[in-house]
Amino acid sequence: MRRIGTRLATLALLGVTAAASGGLLGARPAAAHAQLVGSDPRADSTVTRQLDQITLTFNELVRGNFSTVVVTGPDGARHGTGQPRAVDKQVHLPVEPVRSGGYRVAYRVVSADGHPIQGQFRFTVTLPPGEEPAPAVGNTDAADVASPVAAAPEDAGSGTGRWWAGAAGLGAVGVTAGFLLVRRQRRVPDR
Incomplete structure (x- = not known):
């Protein structure tokens, strides 16, 4: 028994x-983490002016510490200068003069609740003749080209x-x- x-x-x-x-x-x-809701320049857009910064806009506050934004140009070089700066729901990254071509923005930021958010998008620059800056020299080190964001599915940050x-x-x-x-x-x- x-x-x-x-x-x-x-x-x-x-x-x-x-x-x-x-x-x-x-x-x-819960899907209550910050999400990218906009950018300047917008994803998949064509820019016809010189840029001085990239701005990412989220639906919630983001933490400035541990944020990484990498802008990679058509030559494989990074075009960001300095560190990203978070102000409320936006992250700003100053960029050096860009040339015509395709660019990729890869980001990894931390939302206010501590959850990391990552993603990437592309945009194209088409400058009028005469506004092209001189090519940058010595900025194509293989270590510089590495992205902070591995090619990941869109909801890679969901924690599933x-x-x-x-x-x-x-x-x-x-x-x-x-x-x-x-x-x-x-x-x-x-x-």
Whole structure:
């Protein structure tokens, strides 16, 4: 009779563990993190004037510390000068004179709740003849071209992968605990 109770308790423990890990697997983090809502220049736009800065606008406050913005030009060189500066919901990065061609802006900022947000977009510069700046020299070091943002899906910042990893870990611990409990009960002789 005692064995039946022990087995029922073990099965109940396994059921609770499975339900808890299943709940975590199905749960999604709240989408209350900052999101990019605009930029100057706009994504996929064509600019016909010289730029002095790139501005990213978010729907919530962002932290200035740990923010990274990289502007890569058609020559593979970085065009940002200095550090990004966050003011309320905007991040500003000064840029050196740009030449005509395609540019990529990659960013990684931290929202007010501490969640990192990352993404990228492109824009094109088409300057009138005579407004092209002289080409920059010595700014194409391979280390400078590396982006702070790996090519990632649009919702890479959602944290879904961490939820899956946590739930899988919890499930593995629960299954292991249940297995060890059943195994231990088999070793204890009935009295």
